[in-house]
Amino acid sequence: MILPGFYIDDIIKTAIREDINYTDTTTDLIISENAHGTARFVAKADGVLCGIEVALRVFNLLDDSFKSTVYKHDGDRLKKGDIIAELEGSTRALLKGERTALNLLQHMSGIATATDLCVQLIKGTKASVTDTRKTLPGLRPLQKYAVTVGGGRNHRFNLSDGAMLKDNHIDAAGGITNAVSAIRKQLGHMVKLEVETRNLDEVREAIHAGADVIMLDNMDCQTMREAVRLTDGRALLEASGGITHDTLRKVAEIGVDIISIGALTHSVKALDISMKIK
């Protein structure tokens, strides 16, 4: 996995601190310290798997002698009933880690599955699906990773690594042209500049000002079509706002480069996956 190992470990420790706190009183009083068991992660719904290494890592942080066999990897499509992985080790640790592992696995797979659905809908067009900064505190790397596993691409990671001129910036600078020229003077040469636009006049001004990317904010299809024509490849175009599964393909066919969807990370439906312990 591409996420740094200790970032993953920190997330897991945070989760376990919340979920166990002091002791798993039921398990510690009932299950013998030496009891050994096996467990299986099984898909209870169709979707795209994401987070299996994270889920297995939960158990290794509780007890470093776990062994596991992985049948499905991040990015694999799951059918209801598929066995994802099996693991073997301390029964106590299996019971203590179950909820944390599932919470992470279901959330990440939920994002990958939702992203994949969007990606399939626009297949064959030149558009890409991206996430936004509408993520949950502490989980942004996990969530952005899950979007890529689902076939999406990442928008800027944070406010340092991409510049985006919104209406407040533009008003403060006295228009798009002024704003772009002001920021270009000092902006790092590795940082791309996107300009938010609400109508074709703004699109035109953004093109001439030399924006790298132009966001078409809540525009109707007709206007976006005209924007694509006007731009003619001189900047990337990002459609944003109010795009649903019903309109997604239509928007993609207009010829925009990027369709960004906040719901991929702000309104996640967990994918149903279970863990059966024996």
Add this chain to the structure above:
Amino acid sequence: MILPGFYIDDIIKTAIREDINYTDTTTDLIISENAHGTARFVAKADGVLCGIEVALRVFNLLDDSFKSTVYKHDGDRLKKGDIIAELEGSTRALLKGERTALNLLQHMSGIATATDLCVQLIKGTKASVTDTRKTLPGLRPLQKYAVTVGGGRNHRFNLSDGAMLKDNHIDAAGGITNAVSAIRKQLGHMVKLEVETRNLDEVREAIHAGADVIMLDNMDCQTMREAVRLTDGRALLEASGGITHDTLRKVAEIGVDIISIGALTHSVKALDISMKIK
């Protein structure tokens, strides 16, 4: 708010570290350090508000001279178009904090709104809606708080503060009776004991063993009705598993005490709230 202040601050700092990292390059290069502005949080959909103090706190952590007027409080019902709060202060800080504030506010209000919907559906019955341990890492206190704001109640917070005998525990101890008697000997006297059951025989055994709470796991309505009759108030009954908006009231009318719903926290739909900066 009942959550400890520094827990809130830590969540916000984590979010800002992810979202700003080094600098908001657009804002810092375009907006003057002394610029002053106002902002409004406005509901873009109907729902129940949760997290307004958290959202406002974001700005105070960025700049401690903010002033705000709050029109709606946690637990208030929102109509689309309602002004929730206004705040005034550094424009830079308004722009830097906007995303973090909205991410938190929309997530928390999403949970409160979904909980409220369930609570309204069972109004007049004796049942309560509760959350589960299916929460997101680092956010459990925020999420559980939002459930109470929406009118729900909290299930156990973690594995230390409530005992629940699941099938693995019961099998290891040789049945419900043995498991309950084994755990009672050492369990703290302030910890309640819940037993998971899958059929009426197990319900009977759990009652006789002296469980405080009995979970009716994925039972049909007919079986739950019989469980209510059998139990006759000697234990609290919790219905769990596969309950949807369509079946929720029917289950509540059977006479169970608790209906626990994982989706309240594992599959949250953000409530649409915007922040308009001037």
Add this chain to the structure above:
Amino acid sequence: MILPGFYIDDIIKTAIREDINYTDTTTDLIISENAHGTARFVAKADGVLCGIEVALRVFNLLDDSFKSTVYKHDGDRLKKGDIIAELEGSTRALLKGERTALNLLQHMSGIATATDLCVQLIKGTKASVTDTRKTLPGLRPLQKYAVTVGGGRNHRFNLSDGAMLKDNHIDAAGGITNAVSAIRKQLGHMVKLEVETRNLDEVREAIHAGADVIMLDNMDCQTMREAVRLTDGRALLEASGGITHDTLRKVAEIGVDIISIGALTHSVKALDISMKIK
């Protein structure tokens, strides 16, 4: 051990940061990096062992190639002179970890020993000895664990996981009956409710209000006896306040269920254990 491994590691790292800071200047300048040695933990007084895994973990965090043989386990009774464990590894690490290991081991064993003394005193009665929330910052899980190793049981772990109505709560609500009824409406169904009482009238009211547990606060034996009679099993009774080794058995024989003793964790006498390095 039932405490999460990384909680233990964090405590140990905190201790080592305090105790070593930058370098063990004596050891690093005198002892060769490759020197190898053995050490023995030996009891210098009678008592109950607690924390041997924690003590050994200190050395593994300093150097992961240590080997150890454990002769006594948590909960075992120690006689002065007993060899508890032997370990073998880097002499530098033995010298650097000695103080931290002993500080933890002596403190935890001190708690287990003091608890065991109380438990032995009330043997044969139905009463249990419990701890309180009178613990030292950062050490609560270690301390509560040591109480269970000494044969005691744990009172509530924190203010979230048990409700206790004290006089301030009762006065604010207008009496025990009102307070209990007010809190029951919203309290999680897994949280037990204890009511603090100072006289028999309050005990009566607490019983009728439906308290799960009633604390008999600083009552004399005669009053407690009457409380036991009045309650007749309808609630658990906890004796608390001013109970000494001299009065402990007498209180237990009255028939209360719980005797809570703050001194178990707030006034700990370290058990004398030494570590001999060769």
Add this chain to the structure above:
Amino acid sequence: MILPGFYIDDIIKTAIREDINYTDTTTDLIISENAHGTARFVAKADGVLCGIEVALRVFNLLDDSFKSTVYKHDGDRLKKGDIIAELEGSTRALLKGERTALNLLQHMSGIATATDLCVQLIKGTKASVTDTRKTLPGLRPLQKYAVTVGGGRNHRFNLSDGAMLKDNHIDAAGGITNAVSAIRKQLGHMVKLEVETRNLDEVREAIHAGADVIMLDNMDCQTMREAVRLTDGRALLEASGGITHDTLRKVAEIGVDIISIGALTHSVKALDISMKIK
């Protein structure tokens, strides 16, 4: 107070995280958010006060609008019944902070009181009482501070800031003379060097080797008297091991400079102080 403010805050936050975790369920459900109250810290036993600023800080971290009047300061002698301080503010915060404030105040005052007792016993001699490295994880600065408040002095704070040659070091170097000469070559010029000795031959060797401080480890009074004569002011002498209240003055009168007592910090008896909330 001399301890850095954020060290104090970190200790308090750790304590509150343990003690409240998510919410003080009793208080948050019963006491109104706007309720205001007053509280008094009162001595329930004679002793030396330590930690009143720390205790008051607890409440300011929970709610920054507290007001307090302090009648007794760190180092003041307390008589049973003395009012130490009064504070006024949110009743919820008073109830939530009470246990944490008392746990810290009673522990620190317990240490100051025990130290003061020792200091009084040796009044008029040239000896000083010092602590050791036998402290509790995370609490060393608090504990060492309390020793100074009780009139004691601090031994080395950690293994970096003082060198002490123990038997293992001496054996590894081939005797005291070799060990001292080896370490002097590299030891920082601001670091003092102490040598542990078990008999008069070792004392003699340590003097000649040029030790700054010589520890007389578990020696009887006769031997220590001879050591004082032999040393004749050429090094500081520290008596250590097995010194009780009964023997303390006798040891001090021998003429040693330092008497170090581990029990000051490893076996603390909390001083009884209460907090009355109205």
Add this chain to the structure above:
Amino acid sequence: MILPGFYIDDIIKTAIREDINYTDTTTDLIISENAHGTARFVAKADGVLCGIEVALRVFNLLDDSFKSTVYKHDGDRLKKGDIIAELEGSTRALLKGERTALNLLQHMSGIATATDLCVQLIKGTKASVTDTRKTLPGLRPLQKYAVTVGGGRNHRFNLSDGAMLKDNHIDAAGGITNAVSAIRKQLGHMVKLEVETRNLDEVREAIHAGADVIMLDNMDCQTMREAVRLTDGRALLEASGGITHDTLRKVAEIGVDIISIGALTHSVKALDISMKIK
């Protein structure tokens, strides 16, 4: 200042923990708790100021009642003897914070001064001076900020927010063209792509492959001149490697866009600034 406030606070707390640890034993034993004093930051050499807000913040974290007057701001040129700021408050805190404040101020001003020197050398050319990723652990934001204060621009902040194909990447992908095309498919649309080149053939290939930025790695002036001609504005050109004060202007006049200099942050000479306390 544009750096997030709590990042600054964390750096300062880390520094103070290292520098004070437990107590400033000299100051706490000699200076009265109530003593009040004033201090002045004075330039002892010519340079560019950076970090004055950070330096003053040190004292506010030690004691929140400090007052200060700032005469010079970040980015101002200093002449030896200039008074930068005056502050007034607790003498103890002045003495405790002095070293930490100066360490930060001198380091940041050292970077700004060195950057400014480079910027002045290339004045009038189109080239910009940038930093690199050759920074010190924990200090990257401070260091990169100081570069901008000195008039430089920032290269990519980290490995997430800019893509750079080095020889290992290019070899693995089978050449520049393959590497660029492979990465473009998945790279976020806000991330710029730079290609490292060592000769004109590679420059040509990078241009045709569509690199946003081309690094001319350790090329001589003649080759760089040819690269500028070949590129003809189709990509930004970055000169890197072995550029000294002597060659800097010559390189800039060739027409490259960016000159990156690792020494700005990896080999910092502190600017001499003193703090005089009265």
Add this chain to the structure above:
Amino acid sequence: MILPGFYIDDIIKTAIREDINYTDTTTDLIISENAHGTARFVAKADGVLCGIEVALRVFNLLDDSFKSTVYKHDGDRLKKGDIIAELEGSTRALLKGERTALNLLQHMSGIATATDLCVQLIKGTKASVTDTRKTLPGLRPLQKYAVTVGGGRNHRFNLSDGAMLKDNHIDAAGGITNAVSAIRKQLGHMVKLEVETRNLDEVREAIHAGADVIMLDNMDCQTMREAVRLTDGRALLEASGGITHDTLRKVAEIGVDIISIGALTHSVKALDISMKIK
């Protein structure tokens, strides 16, 4: 290495968080997860090596299956072209860790090299070179360690572990004699006391007051020579301030014991070391 392992790990994690943040987008998109490679650390300049274990640890934290062969150890002299170490493992991890490893290795070796240069200059005299408290936040242990690797000695580590009376302390106490006598009463017996002096009268007073160490602050050689004569071994003498490579030997030959040099840690020139990956 003498630095605690988890201190090193924390520094490295901090560095990697800054340098990678979310993902090394170039490497993760181009280099296969299973690719294996080797790398060599090679000296590009003459100097003294420091930090090779730290540098290698970077890779083990990214992937625990690395293997390495170390040819040069901390303290070894390097000639340009020397191979320092080779390592073999995941190509992705080699590329991700390269910058962090080099940043640490070059900084530490830069300090050791600069220290060694000073040490060589005064060879044969009785003087030692020491560092100061002029270090960078978070890096003090690394920097002080590097000074010892270069043959220098450490001055006090922090304000707790050495007392130094500066002019402000002396003025507040009413002169050197008063200050020394005031502080001696309470100062821990393991803490050495240094007095800063600016002229021979102060030196005389410091000797008579019983200072352990006397700092000769910015004195000319003639004055220092007289100070050495006056002191005649009754205290250690530390020359400090304005000493350059040109004057260093001359100062050492005067007969002072300690020459402290702030630039060793506040103005570090990185030693040029490269890492070649294949």
